[in-house]
Amino acid sequence: MRGMSRSASDDSVFQAIACPTRRRLIDALAAGESNVSELVAALDVTQSAVSQQLSILKSAGLVGERTAGRFRYYRLEAAPLGEIDVWLNRYRAHIERQLDALGQVLDEMPPEPEPPARRAGKRKRS
């Protein structure tokens, strides 16, 4: 059985973060829990835009909410995005491959044009 309570599927996460405003919302929430008026101020967009995008993020499982007094507070639910260590390890693997490629480029580059004094006795082939 496919657990409904599991984190959002990759696809809904992709959809959710495909929109720049939603990515800015996520960034703002990454800094801490906020209510709608704080988010409106931080992003400089209308309240209805914030509410609309928040509801999309909520349905993707990226944002949770709680009510305290007159306010509703929203927070980032990072689980669907995975742990930061996982991202960074994946990026590290990418960098390792780039540095391998850099080594290949270096091996293929001609020597530097500033030749030190040439050695008198070149090695003979044979």
Add this chain to the structure above:
Amino acid sequence: MSRVRVVRDYPHPPAKVWRALTEPELIARWGMRVEGFSTELGARFKFYGTPNRAWRGFIECEMLEARAPSRLRYSWVDRDGGSPTYVSWQLEAHAGGTRVTFEHSGFQGLNGFLLATFVMGPGHREKLRRALPALLAALDDHGHAAP
């Protein structure tokens, strides 16, 4: 804040490694196509990749430090309104070659996720292997895409 740091030794002198890190046509061979690259402080340049549904396909950078042949540092913004992260390259003469320390720092929020997922893309290794010859063929002598 998190960072990625990788240290590598290459059997080549720092001056040569410096060229590979600062000449656009060479950068394109191990990394990404770059336009506007310059080691002048404050120079703004862009790395280009393949856009996808969650990534605009380029990275905006600003040169923050360039001391040939030992240190290079630039900012990195991979999406509109994204907060910058920072890339640095440290080169030291070591054992007849060069010790290179790559560091990418400042990850928080979505930065790492987007970078790991979209900028490099899934199956990047295969893509790189296939795309590299085509990419090189598509570049003119200055490392720009041929029209």
